[in-house]
Amino acid sequence: METIHLRIQDVCKSFGNLRVLNHVSLDVPQGSFTTFLGPSGCGKTTLLRTIAGFYTPDSGEIYLGNRFMNTVPSHLRNAIMVFQDYALFPHMTIEENITYGLRIRKMPKDQIQARLERTVGYLGIGNLLDRMPGQISGGQQQRVALARALIMEPELLLLDEPLSNLDAKLRINIRAELRQLQQRLKITTIYVTHDQAEALALSDRIAVMNEGKIVHYGTPQELYYHPADPFVASFIGKVNLIRGRVTQHTLEGTWVDVQNITLLVKNHFTYLQPQAEVILCVRPETVRIVRASGDREENAIPGYVTNFIFEGATIRYWVNALDQEWVVDVFDPAEVLPPDTKVFLRLKPERIHLLPGGSQK
Amino acid sequence: MSTRVREPVLFLVIGVLIASLMVFVVYPSIQVFLYPSGTDFIKILMNPRYQRSILNSLYIVVLSTLSATFLGFIYAYAITRTDIPFRKFFKGISLLPLFSPPFMVAFSYIMLFGKNGLITSKLLGLQVNIFGWHGLWFAQTVAFLPVASLVMEGVLQSIPPSLEYAGRNLGASGFTLFRTITFPLARPGVAGAALLVAIQVLADFGNPIMISGDFSVVATEAWMRVEGWADIAGAAVLSLLLLVPSFLIFLFQRYWVSRRSYVTITGKITQIDIQKTGTWIRWVLFLICFSLSLLIILVYLALFMGAFVEGWGFNWTPTLRYVQEILSRSPELTNSLLFSIFAGAGSAVFSITAAYIVSRKRFFGRRFIDFTCILPAALPGIFLGLGYSISYTKPPFDLYGTAAIVVLALMFWNIAMGYQTGIGVFQQISPSLSEAASNLGAGSLRIFREIEIPLIKGPFFSAFIVSFIRAITTLSVVVFIVTQKNVVTTFSIMNLVSDGFYGKAAALTCTLLIIAFGLLGITKLVLGKNVVLFKV
Numbered sequence: 001m002e003t004i005h006l007r008i009q010d011v012c013k014s015f016g017n018l019r020v021l022n023h024v025s026l027d028v029p030q031g032s033f034t035t036f037l038g039p040s041g042c043g044k045t046t047l048l049r050t051i052a053g054f055y056t057p058d059s060g061e062i063y064l065g066n067r068f069m070n071t072v073p074s075h076l077r078n079a080i081m082v083f084q085d086y087a088l089f090p091h092m093t094i095e096e097n098i099t100y101g102l103r104i105r106k107m108p109k110d111q112i113q114a115r116l117e118r119t120v121g122y123l124g125i126g127n128l129l130d131r132m133p134g135q136i137s138g139g140q141q142q143r144v145a146l147a148r149a150l151i152m153e154p155e156l157l158l159l160d161e162p163l164s165n166l167d168a169k170l171r172i173n174i175r176a177e178l179r180q181l182q183q184r185l186k187i188t189t190i191y192v193t194h195d196q197a198e199a200l201a202l203s204d205r206i207a208v209m210n211e212g213k214i215v216h217y218g219t220p221q222e223l224y225y226h227p228a229d230p231f232v233a234s235f236i237g238k239v240n241l242i243r244g245r246v247t248q249h250t251l252e253g254t255w256v257d258v259q260n261i262t263l264l265v266k267n268h269f270t271y272l273q274p275q276a277e278v279i280l281c282v283r284p285e286t287v288r289i290v291r292a293s294g295d296r297e298e299n300a301i302p303g304y305v306t307n308f309i310f311e312g313a314t315i316r317y318w319v320n321a322l323d324q325e326w327v328v329d330v331f332d333p334a335e336v337l338p339p340d341t342k343v344f345l346r347l348k349p350e351r352i353h354l355l356p357g358g359s360q361k
Numbered sequence: 362m363s364t365r366v367r368e369p370v371l372f373l374v375i376g377v378l379i380a381s382l383m384v385f386v387v388y389p390s391i392q393v394f395l396y397p398s399g400t401d402f403i404k405i406l407m408n409p410r411y412q413r414s415i416l417n418s419l420y421i422v423v424l425s426t427l428s429a430t431f432l433g434f435i436y437a438y439a440i441t442r443t444d445i446p447f448r449k450f451f452k453g454i455s456l457l458p459l460f461s462p463p464f465m466v467a468f469s470y471i472m473l474f475g476k477n478g479l480i481t482s483k484l485l486g487l488q489v490n491i492f493g494w495h496g497l498w499f500a501q502t503v504a505f506l507p508v509a510s511l512v513m514e515g516v517l518q519s520i521p522p523s524l525e526y527a528g529r530n531l532g533a534s535g536f537t538l539f540r541t542i543t544f545p546l547a548r549p550g551v552a553g554a555a556l557l558v559a560i561q562v563l564a565d566f567g568n569p570i571m572i573s574g575d576f577s578v579v580a581t582e583a584w585m586r587v588e589g590w591a592d593i594a595g596a597a598v599l600s601l602l603l604l605v606p607s608f609l610i611f612l613f614q615r616y617w618v619s620r621r622s623y624v625t626i627t628g629k630i631t632q633i634d635i636q637k638t639g640t641w642i643r644w645v646l647f648l649i650c651f652s653l654s655l656l657i658i659l660v661y662l663a664l665f666m667g668a669f670v671e672g673w674g675f676n677w678t679p680t681l682r683y684v685q686e687i688l689s690r691s692p693e694l695t696n697s698l699l700f701s702i703f704a705g706a707g708s709a710v711f712s713i714t715a716a717y718i719v720s721r722k723r724f725f726g727r728r729f730i731d732f733t734c735i736l737p738a739a740l741p742g743i744f745l746g747l748g749y750s751i752s753y754t755k756p757p758f759d760l761y762g763t764a765a766i767v768v769l770a771l772m773f774w775n776i777a778m779g780y781q782t783g784i785g786v787f788q789q790i791s792p793s794l795s796e797a798a799s800n801l802g803a804g805s806l807r808i809f810r811e812i813e814i815p816l817i818k819g820p821f822f823s824a825f826i827v828s829f830i831r832a833i834t835t836l837s838v839v840v841f842i843v844t845q846k847n848v849v850t851t852f853s854i855m856n857l858v859s860d861g862f863y864g865k866a867a868a869l870t871c872t873l874l875i876i877a878f879g880l881l882g883i884t885k886l887v888l889g890k891n892v893v894l895f896k897v
């Protein structure tokens with residue numbers, strides 16, 4: 001059983017009249033890599049800064065280990081943050097920057113030196129120590145910022161979009177390094193991003209936020225295949241959302257009616273009453289597309305191709321079916337179906353996820 | 362070259378700008394250099410009296426700059442970075458002196474702390490002589506503290522908050538954070554502020570003429586040279602002694618110190634969550650801010666009181682005599698008001714036009730305009746006034762005793778402020794806006810009228826007000842160029858104070874204050890809050 005390292009309980013925070021965090025609760029396991037994911041302005045940074053102690057929550061509690069943190073000032077929490085703009089001190093050399101926190105703690109010089117060498121070794125920045133922050137590249141600054149945090153051996157490592165200032169290639173490299181380093185050092189890490197691909201690639205757990213609330217907290221797979229609501233579904237990856245109505249539950253699974261087409265969903269959504277409005281979530285890569293010839297097949301929907309783009313490993317089709325636009329990804333395509341081709345979209349019964357039908361389309 | 366053909370109006374405007382700067386800034390400055398002969402230099406420099414005044418100036422510049430900067434920094438720090446009570450109030454008080462005559466502090470402190478001073482003599486029963494270096498130091502510290510504080514508030518507020526957050530996050534707090542992060546980051550800005558203050562202290566004429574007594578400084582000696590000996594050459598030598606260090610400090614500040622700055626003052630205020638300040642530090646800071654703002658408030662209280670008592674220091678009977686006298690007949694007030702309106706408007710038009718053209722166009726002479734528009738900030742008022750008095754009181758430009766000479770001097774002395782405000786605003790507004798318009802086929806003039814005029818309104822009015830207020834409150838620029846015919850209020854006040862007519866002097870000063878603050882209030886009402894005044 002994993003132990004809970006950071007516990008956030010019912011935290012609210014407002015700036016003036018603006019409610020930025022709205023009853024946020026979250027348990028972060030020891031040694032895990034947890035990501036806060038959400039659109040711009042949803043309160044990710046605010047939550048992170050509240051954990052770091054820069055902001056005090058208006059209500060609710062924060063525990064680190066078993067310690068009640070609300071009243072602990074930020075400089076006494078060992079929750080170290082890597083800032084989006086790195087926040088390297090421009091008046092100090094790289095070495096002074098990295099050792100700053102330890103010097104503040106008045107750690108003996110030889111110990112600082114030992115830790116410095118180790119940390120710098122991990123990150124491969126040993127040759128930069130005498131430079132000033134203005135004299136090194138963005139990627140190097142990023143590593144220095146990380147070194148400055150890691151050298152503290154933090155209880156909690158907080159990263160606020162640390163890769164957003166880097167170019168795409170560097171991002172992917174540093175992302176992988178970061179994940180390896182984190183797994184090696186087993187530091188409980190919280191990572192903020194609005195890039196869902198980054199979140200999926202890095203995280204043990206993802207907390208999807210929207211308008212100051214955590215709307216879904218779970219593993220990347222849970223989020224991807226069983227999103228809690230249409231927002232989460234469409235925020236992570238591409239998804240087709242279709243309105244339908246539950247008809248019955250059988251041993252095989254749940255049956256859904258979509259515009260008089262009956263579809264089987266091979267998971268039991270028994271909490272949905274028959275006749276309940278539902279939304280089907282169908283990922284583009286779980287749909288098979290076949291030329292329509294002859295009879296309608298099982299779990300298939302008729303439609304016609306409207307557009308496609310060839311992406312090498314895949315072809316992405318736009319298909320009009322049931323009066324709406326579907327996105328379908330075909331891997332290893334044998335042939336290209338030109339626009340206006342009549343097709344069937346065959347849905348895998350085990351790959352359809354159902355959500356209670358709300359207001360959203 | 363194509364500019365001339367394609368856009369004749371722009372070409373003409375550039376020509377007028379360059380010609381005006383040559384005639385009204387460069388020419389009078391050069392005249393001061395050319396006027397004295399070699400022997401005049403030697404005569405002045407070998408005279409022990411002037412040697413002493415040079416040392417005195419040096420001494421008081423160092424003292425007043427240090428104290429004003431030091432206290433100004435504490436003040437700025439307290440109101441931007443701590444949670445002491447009444448921060449808004451302190452901030453407001455520190456702005457008042459920026460809209461008041463510079464010599465007012467000395468005058469008021471003579472009434473408060475002098476031999477017959479309200480506080481020293483009447484309340485405490487002390488016999489104090491405030492005239493001398495200590496009085497001057499005191500007055501200048503309070504007079505220049507607001508400028509120092511304002512600049513350093515800008516510096517402190519431009520430090521990226523994430524740096525201080527990072528410092529806290531890594532374990533620093535309170536004084537450690539201040540010592541290792543906040544102060545080192547602010548240091549270049551503080552040095553810059555100190556140099557700005559030094560230039561102003563060096564050029565200060567009003568405070569020493571009133572309060573320094575036997576402690577003579579270069580600025581006052583230059584004036585004495587003309588007043589007592591009618592020796593313009595000697596005055597020219599002395600004012601050059603002011604100009605040279607002032608100019609060097611200016612260059613040093615502009616091209617060296619500001620380059621080393623870690624923070625760029627963008628005027629964009631980034632607010633950091635203020636943490637609880639330690640209890641005793643909080644009270645010490647509060648006490649310092651309280652005392653300093655009290656010293657500022659007292660200046661105004663004494664002046665208003667002075668305008669309403671019969672004989673300050675010996676006869677405290679209330680009277681309306683002085684106020685009536687002023688209102689019934691006061692040509693100098695009319696002059697002051699008219700001259701300043703013209704000078705302020707001229708200065709605003711000139712400086713904003715120059716700022717616009719310099720920030721948007723590339724042309725031959727651009728660097729000249731840029732440099733010469735900022736130059737007046739480094740010219741001591743005494744120096745510029747003398748330059749005008751030498752250049753424009755004899756043919757071919759004989760403006761002796763006219764309104765024009767005063768208006769022109771005040772106008773060009775003030776272009777630097779408006780110009781810098783303008784440049785600041787135009788740099789923030791992306792040129793792509795007008796590029797887009799140009800792309801759609803609009804000519805320069807049309808872009809200017811339709812796209813940029815709406816953006817210019819703010820800086821234009823702030824340039825006008827700042828120039829107007831500086832014009833109506835200055836003494837140093839006008840002492841050499843006013844005569845019976847074009848006398849202005851500040852000059853009369855100086856004479857009244859030196860002759861001991863405090864009541865009338867106080868009433869006149871109050872009238873100036875009412876005009877300045879009245880105008881300020883009206884503009885704020887009309888234009889709303891977003892007029893940036895006094896960008897330093």
Ligand SMILES: Nc1ncnc2c1ncn2[C@@H]1O[C@H](COP(=O)(O)OP(=O)(O)OP(=O)(O)O)[C@@H](O)[C@H]1O
Nearest residue numbers: 015018020038039040041042043044045046047194
């Ligand atoms: N110090 C503050 N004062 C007032 N409002 C703030 C402050 N900080 C953030 N906000 C507001 O709170 C909301 C959430 O901000 P936050 O920075 O947490 O968003 P975010 O999820 O990190 O967004 P982004 O992805 O753009 O960084 C925003 O509407 C923002 O304008």
Ligand SMILES: [Mg+2]
Nearest residue numbers: 044045046160
């Ligand atoms: Mg953010």
